[in-house]
Amino acid sequence: MNRQIVQLFGLSMILFATLIAFTSRWTVFEADALKDPNDRRGQANKRELIAEQQIPRGLIKSADGTVLARSEPRGRDEDRVFRRTYPTGDLFSQAVGYSFVEQGKTGLEAFRNDELTGAENEFGTIFSELQSEGREGSDLITTLDAGAQRTAIEALDGQKGSVVAIEPQTGRVRVMATVPGFDPNGIVENQGQVDVLNRATQSQYPPGSTFKVVTAAAALDSGKFTPDSVVDGSSPRTISGAPLANSGGANFGAITLTEALTNSVNTVWAQVGEQIGPKTLLDYMNRFGFNADPQLDYPDGQMVASGVRNAKGDLVDDTGGFDIGRVAIGQGGAEGAILVSPLQMALVASAVGNGGELMRPRLTERVVGKDGRVDERLQPVEQSQVMKRETAEQLAGMMNNVVNEGTGTAAALDGIDVAGKTGTAEVDNATSNQAWFIGFAPVTNPKMAVAVTIERTQGQGGTEAAPIAKQVLQELLQ
Amino acid sequence: MSARSRELMGLIPVSLLVSAGFAAVLTTRSEEVSDATLTYGLVFLGLCLAGHFFIRARLPDADPYLYPLAALLSAFGLVMIYRINAEFAREQAQWFVVGLVVFCGTIVLLRDHHALERYRYTIAAAGIALLVMPRLPGIGAPVNGAFLGVKLGPISFQPAEFAKIAIIVFLASYLRDTGDVLVQSRSTPMSAGRQALLFAIPAVLVVLVVLVLGLGTAGTVLLAVFTASLVAVLRERPSLKHFGPLLLVWGLAMLMLLFIRDLGSSLMFFGGFLALLYVATGRLSLVGVGATMFLGGATFFANSVNHVQERVDIWLDPFAPDVVQKEGYQIAQSLYAQADGGLFGQGFGQALLQIPGGGPLLPAAHTDLIYAVITDELGLFGAAGLILVYLMFAARGFKTALVAGDGFSKLLAAGLTSVLALQVFVIVGGVTKTIPLTGVTLPFVSYGGSSIVANMMLLALLLIVSDHARKDRRSVQGGLV
Numbered sequence: 021m022n023r024q025i026v027q028l029f030g031l032s033m034i035l036f037a038t039l040i041a042f043t044s045r046w047t048v049f050e051a052d053a054l055k056d057p058n059d060r061r062g063q064a065n066k067r068e069l070i071a072e073q074q075i076p077r078g079l080i081k082s083a084d085g086t087v088l089a090r091s092e093p094r095g096r097d098e099d100r101v102f103r104r105t106y107p108t109g110d111l112f113s114q115a116v117g118y119s120f121v122e123q124g125k126t127g128l129e130a131f132r133n134d135e136l137t138g139a140e141n142e143f144g145t146i147f148s149e150l151q152s153e154g155r156e157g158s159d160l161i162t163t164l165d166a167g168a169q170r171t172a173i174e175a176l177d178g179q180k181g182s183v184v185a186i187e188p189q190t191g192r193v194r195v196m197a198t199v200p201g202f203d204p205n206g207i208v209e210n211q212g213q214v215d216v217l218n219r220a221t222q223s224q225y226p227p228g229s230t231f232k233v234v235t236a237a238a239a240l241d242s243g244k245f246t247p248d249s250v251v252d253g254s255s256p257r258t259i260s261g262a263p264l265a266n267s268g269g270a271n272f273g274a275i276t277l278t279e280a281l282t283n284s285v286n287t288v289w290a291q292v293g294e295q296i297g298p299k300t301l302l303d304y305m306n307r308f309g310f311n312a313d314p315q316l317d318y319p320d321g322q323m324v325a326s327g328v329r330n331a332k333g334d335l336v337d338d339t340g341g342f343d344i345g346r347v348a349i350g351q352g353g354a355e356g357a358i359l360v361s362p363l364q365m366a367l368v369a370s371a372v373g374n375g376g377e378l379m380r381p382r383l384t385e386r387v388v389g390k391d392g393r394v395d396e397r398l399q400p401v402e403q404s405q406v407m408k409r410e411t412a413e414q415l416a417g418m419m420n421n422v423v424n425e426g427t428g429t430a431a432a433l434d435g436i437d438v439a440g441k442t443g444t445a446e447v448d449n450a451t452s453n454q455a456w457f458i459g460f461a462p463v464t465n466p467k468m469a470v471a472v473t474i475e476r477t478q479g480q481g482g483t484e485a486a487p488i489a490k491q492v493l494q495e496l497l498q
Numbered sequence: 499m500s501a502r503s504r505e506l507m508g509l510i511p512v513s514l515l516v517s518a519g520f521a522a523v524l525t526t527r528s529e530e531v532s533d534a535t536l537t538y539g540l541v542f543l544g545l546c547l548a549g550h551f552f553i554r555a556r557l558p559d560a561d562p563y564l565y566p567l568a569a570l571l572s573a574f575g576l577v578m579i580y581r582i583n584a585e586f587a588r589e590q591a592q593w594f595v596v597g598l599v600v601f602c603g604t605i606v607l608l609r610d611h612h613a614l615e616r617y618r619y620t621i622a623a624a625g626i627a628l629l630v631m632p633r634l635p636g637i638g639a640p641v642n643g644a645f646l647g648v649k650l651g652p653i654s655f656q657p658a659e660f661a662k663i664a665i666i667v668f669l670a671s672y673l674r675d676t677g678d679v680l681v682q683s684r685s686t687p688m689s690a691g692r693q694a695l696l697f698a699i700p701a702v703l704v705v706l707v708v709l710v711l712g713l714g715t716a717g718t719v720l721l722a723v724f725t726a727s728l729v730a731v732l733r734e735r736p737s738l739k740h741f742g743p744l745l746l747v748w749g750l751a752m753l754m755l756l757f758i759r760d761l762g763s764s765l766m767f768f769g770g771f772l773a774l775l776y777v778a779t780g781r782l783s784l785v786g787v788g789a790t791m792f793l794g795g796a797t798f799f800a801n802s803v804n805h806v807q808e809r810v811d812i813w814l815d816p817f818a819p820d821v822v823q824k825e826g827y828q829i830a831q832s833l834y835a836q837a838d839g840g841l842f843g844q845g846f847g848q849a850l851l852q853i854p855g856g857g858p859l860l861p862a863a864h865t866d867l868i869y870a871v872i873t874d875e876l877g878l879f880g881a882a883g884l885i886l887v888y889l890m891f892a893a894r895g896f897k898t899a900l901v902a903g904d905g906f907s908k909l910l911a912a913g914l915t916s917v918l919a920l921q922v923f924v925i926v927g928g929v930t931k932t933i934p935l936t937g938v939t940l941p942f943v944s945y946g947g948s949s950i951v952a953n954m955m956l957l958a959l960l961l962i963v964s965d966h967a968r969k970d971r972r973s974v975q976g977g978l979v
Binding site (some may be wrong): 021022023024026027028033035036039040042043044045046047048050051054060061062063064065066067070071073074081095099101102174292444490 | 592758773776777778780782817819822823826830833834836837838839840841850853859873877881882885886888889892895896899900904905907908911916919921923925927931932
């Protein structure tokens with residue numbers, strides 16, 4: 021009998037080893053899938069949501085210390101949960117986003133969830149176990165400026181549109197304003213009835229003439245043109261087999277590129293586009309960050325890539341056969357039209373202002389633990405060198421002319437030189453306009469770059485968008 | 499060092515676990531270590547010591563490790579239950595006292611376990627009666643579709659916990675008598691030609707049946723193993739009259755499936771039976787016939803008894819969208835809790851058990867799913883440690899069977915150990931989705947009076963067998979490690 025008893029013990033060992041194997045399957049090998057709400061296995065797993073409710077999330081603050089989001093306790097002891105409130109209401113609705121169990125998370129609340137909930141790695145938990153402290157989230161200090169944000173939203177005055185302001189030398193996003201906003205405090209009650217689109221990062225607008233800044237950068241930096249190159253600005257001219265006219269049909273004759281930018285001469289820039297070709301233009305667009313989601317610390321799902329898109333909405337490359345002349349002036353056709361987000365256009369202005377060096381944009385200034393220790397401080401990082409410093413300086417001079425004597429005079433500030441470019445793209449079968457202004461100030465050693473856009477207005481970029489840019493720049497530079 | 503001194507040493511880890519465990523739970527709740535809780539720990543340790551001195555007096559030669567291992571498991575369970583619900587822990591501590599009384603009572607009343615052999619048919623009848631009790635109207639009621647509990651006035655208990663001991667005692671006694679007869683060859687070996695014919699005819703038959711019925715892979719394997727095992731058994735031409743009781747046990751297991759509707763406890767009982775059959779006869783062919791008959795019957799019932807079928811479906815895919823919030827909720831939540839545990843766990847008292855302002859997140863956390871809570875709080879390492887403690891317990895149990903002098907003692911010790919190990923496998927396997935989840939307790943750890951009392955009785959029987967065996971060996975050899 022003894023042989024059988026020993027074999028029976030062997031069988032017990034095998035059975036128990038199976039149990040340990042299955043336990044490790046759930047605790048280690050498939051643990052991530054079980055915690056992933058997008059995985060079939062993790063769909064019904066509400067543990068993280070429930071646990072998060074019991075953690076006081078960190079504060080979200082603006083750069084000047086205004087509290088944008090905080091957690092308030094409800095209930096007592098074991099039933100205590102924390103709920104988010106947003107003291108500034110609709111001011112930062114899209115940038116900060118919201119976090120509610122019923123509604124999920126958006127914006128910075130989603131992107132910085134780990135920091136805000138104090139999530140730690142496997143080894144981190146051992147230490148907190150030893151200290152036996154409850155989990156507590158870190159505070160998030162953003163780069164956003166509450167005053168300038170308010171100025172931007174008030175200046176938009178209820179018109180749908182967006183304002184983005186970025187420090188060219190550091191990449192700090194100081195303003196990310198969208199109209200209409202929404203009150204995140206009421207998002208659960210008004211589920212599905214609120215326009216939550218972040219127009220600064222998610223919209224795809226035709227950039228109109230502001231895109232000539234990108235065309236000019238490619239033309240100058242590739243060495244094919246100088247600011248003094250002379251091109252025929254008569255109107256109309258045949259571009260890609262179809263006549264193209266200047267704004268108001270104005271005839272300019274042979275003029276320099278500086279003059280052509282000052283007066284936003286379509287026929288000149290369309291010819292420039294045709295001469296540099298789609299490959300070069302796309303190359304410079306990529307350096308500006310087009311054709312990819314912006315490298316912002318913001319959820320990918322809430323950003324779209326700017327670029328040339330065909331009628332189906334797909335991004336196209338230089339083999340797509342798009343109308344290069346019309347894309348170069350911010351328009352296009354069925355094979356491909358240029359569509360941009362305000363954030364991308366602010367990055368274009370920012371790169372020109374910063375001597376051709378594009379800094380990676382960011383919304384987070386620093387993360388501060390509950391003990392007051394700074395967990396993370398974000399340093400300025402170069403995203404790309406878009407063009408040579410000399411090119412950027414030439415382009416800045418040309419854009420300065422636009423504000424001094426061209427279409428952008430409404431953006432001029434007292435005592436501070438402003439560089440800029442207006443844009444007016446016809447939409448809805450030419451019944452209304454997408455008005456634009458992008459620019460930076462001061463022209464030398466700029467402190468702030470800005471992009472302003474208004475949907476479906478009867479006015480022009482120079483009359484509608486430029487005055488808003490002026491107010492926001494004034495607020496940020498004072 | 500004497501066996502009893504080693505046993506006393508074995509209680510040191512128990513005391514450390516009790517103090518550390520309660521302290522950890524309390525500090526995570528940010529309360530001060532209150533007098534009441536310290537009293538808990540001290541009273542528990544006092545009881546353990548009392549048990550030890552009782553063994554010292556009555557069973558001086560018994561295995562020195564079984565008792566401390568059981569105490570360790572009980573202490574561990576008490577801390578876990580305290581962490582889940584302090585009131586449950588108080589009740590569990592009371593049941594531990596009752597269990598200790600039953601433990602001592604068993605040892606006092608049953609000086610020699612061979613006395614059980616005289617009452618084997620009474621014990622068998624009692625065991626079957628216990629199993630049927632939950633189906634009696636008025637006192638039994640289904641929980642989650644399975645009939646496992648009995649409610650007699652204010653007392654409710656799980657008769658299966660006691661029935662498992664009764665059935666093992668009966669089988670050990672019965673197989674001691676008939677085990678040899680079962681496999682005794684009554685004729686000289688057959689010629690090679692006849693042997694070939696003996697295997698060839700059934701092989702052809704199996705192929706025909708598979709083709710006619712269109713069986714799948716599982717069915718084919720089942721049928722093939724069954725036929726091969728049956729032929730191997732028949733080749734020895736055993737006396738068929740002895741197979742009556744074995745068929746009876748199989749029928750009983752099938753009836754259990756039908757009446758109790760619980761796959762887990764049927765598996766536990768029938769597995770214990772097969773283990774004893776193997777120890778008694780040494781014939782894998784018998785185990786093959788039994789196991790395939792059980793699996794075949796279980797498959798049949800899985801397809802015809804709704805509750806069993808449902809359990810199997812949930813087991814195969816608890817995450818199906820229409821299942822995960824209803825029938826699959828318990829197992830899905832169990833797996834989610836384990837996923838949170840990771841390698842090292844979240845720490846004592848850290849696992850999420852309640853929905854704030856709502857009901858329990860983890861159903862039956864203190865009974866069925868206690869292993870999931872343990873994994874959540876102590877991680878893979880903690881859970882593996884617990885399994886290892888059970889393995890050590892099994893090792894000492896089988897060791898007791900090895901050193902026992904007579905067949906009944908060997909079978910009894912091996913059977914009791916097997917059924918306990920199987921119970922661990924059934925519940926932990928269920929919680930980890932190794933097998934369908936059913937409602938048996940984790941021995942010594944889960945909350946539940948029946949479980950604690952029955953397992954203390956089982957421990958007492960093992961120690962009695964061990965004391966006799968080691969005493970005999972010592973008198974023969976003059977020493978034993």
